[in-house]
Amino acid sequence: MVSEGELGTMVVLTAPLSLERENSDANYRAPNVLQRILSLLNHVRPGSDLTRIQLPPMFNLPKSQLQCYGESVYCNSSDMLNKCAKQETALDRFTSVVAWSISTVRPLMFGVAPYNPVLGETHHVSRGTLNVLLEQVSHHPPVTALHATDEKENMEIIWCHHPLPKFYGTHIETEVQGKRQVKLLDKNETYIMNSPKLVIRFFPVPSVDWMGNVTIQCQETGLEAELSYRGNSFLPRPSVHRSIKGKIFMSSSSKTMYVIDGHWDRTVTVKDVFSEKVTVIYNAEEAISGLKTPIVKDPKGILPGESTLVWAEVSKNILQNCWDKAKKEKNSIEERQRELAREAKLKGECWSPKHFTISHSDETGWDCLPNQKLVPPAPIVVPPVESPIGGGCN
Incomplete structure (x- = not known):
């Protein structure tokens, strides 16, 4: 979707990643993609850090990694997030948080990846009373911070993500370092969790899988x-x-109170070890299918660093299969990023995020704190279900 403003094309918004996306005939998917990927990685050693590899647009989804992170929070067909705060018992609230955590895992297509966000890039979207703001707080290494607040539901979410992709010959493995926090403020409960790894396999069958261990804790x-x-x-x-x-x-x-079993793209159940009662806590068909594209409610409110504006020309040309134009626009953005980094180094300047305060240590890795208590309403919104423009993520 290309949204027009007074100054011409403002932003490009594309459909969220959902159960249907992996099976769609997206016109930006590259032909002979496995052969092309292997040619790109031909000179990469196993164990190498891939964060500095510049992908040609043919390998890009028409959206930034910031949008992908944001979609996992603001795009959901069922109101799973608010359900966490409305449960009466601590165990029921915890189980709902587990189900919500599972819903943030989305299917990805083999052979294409989102853009690497530029330093200071932001993404700001609202769904109902939930306001979500992301900022790229570091470029090398890539670190993304997310802050979401829902004043009506007394809820806050803080993420700090640092992906580390490495090449292992037959596959690429991306460890997503950093933690996610979900705070139910009126219950005085904070849930801390990590993310699974993303594994891209080339042989024997090309595939993309989320794998690894996730821990969710509530100290209170x-x-x-x-x-x-x-x-x-x-x-x-x-x-x-x-x-x-x-x-x-x-x-x-x-x-042990509950045993968890199932598939994140189908259903997940919990079994009470005492009563042996089995309950479905997550249904992917209900949660991450039929997701609708957000819309621009206030074109004048779009900030210059907004992700869907920064990459608008690249995304538009990818969607139109204009690969030479897409490459030119993407190279221009990346060269501007390098130029700003060189200028800052010469001036001895140290860049600081606008919306977050960040820290790093060898023991705990990257962490972030939002500079504001509440995220303001966004110019980009997820339309409600009853909207005449059709459908929504809530």
């Missing part, structure tokens, strides 16, 4: 969850593909 209630995301390591097996196994237990006693 003493509840903890361990989730294991599994995928095919060699031959395809439906029982393993996109599966999740885990448990919810008390940290102090390690006493």
Whole structure:
């Protein structure tokens, strides 16, 4: 979707990643993509850091990584996030947070990746009373900060993500360092969790999987969850593909209360170890299908660093299969990034994020704190279900 403003094309918004996206005939998918990827990686050593590789536009989704992170928060067909705050018991709230955490994992298409955000790039979107703001707070290494607040529901989300992609010959493995925090302010509960790894396999079958272990903790209630995301390591097996196994237990006693089982692209259940009752806590068809594209409510409110504006010309040309123009526009953005970095180095200037205060240590890695208590309403919004423009993420 290209939104027009007084000064011409303002932003380019594309459909969120959802269950349907991986099966769609997106016109930006490259032909012979496996051969092209292998040619790009031909001179890369196993174990190499891939964050400095500049991908040609043919390998890009028409959206930034900031948008992908943001979509996992503001695009959801069922109101899973608000459900976390409305549950009566601590165990029910914790289980709802686990289900919401699973909903942030979205299917990705093999062979294409979002743009690497430029330093200071932002993405600001609202869904109802939930306001979400992201900022690229570091370029090398790439670090993204997210702050979301819902004053009506007394809820706050803070993320700090630092992806580390490495090449291992037959696959690329991206460890997403940093933590996610979900705060239920009126309950005085904070839930801290990490992210699974993204694994891109070239052989024997090209695929993209979320794999690895995720821990979710709430110190105030003493509840903890361990989730294991599994995928095919060699031959395809439906029982393993996109599966999740885990448990919810008390940290102090390690006493298991629920056993978690299922598939993140289908359904996930919990089984009460005492009553043996099985309950579906997550249904991907309900949560991440039929997602609608956000719209621009206030074109004049779009800031110069807004992600959908920064990459607008690149995205527009990718969607139109104008690869030479897309490459020219992308090179211009990346060269401007390098030029600003050179100028700052010569002047001895140290860049600081606008919306976050960041810190780093060898022990804890990257962390971020929002500079404002509340995220303001955004010029880009997710339309409500009853909107005449059709559909929404809430």
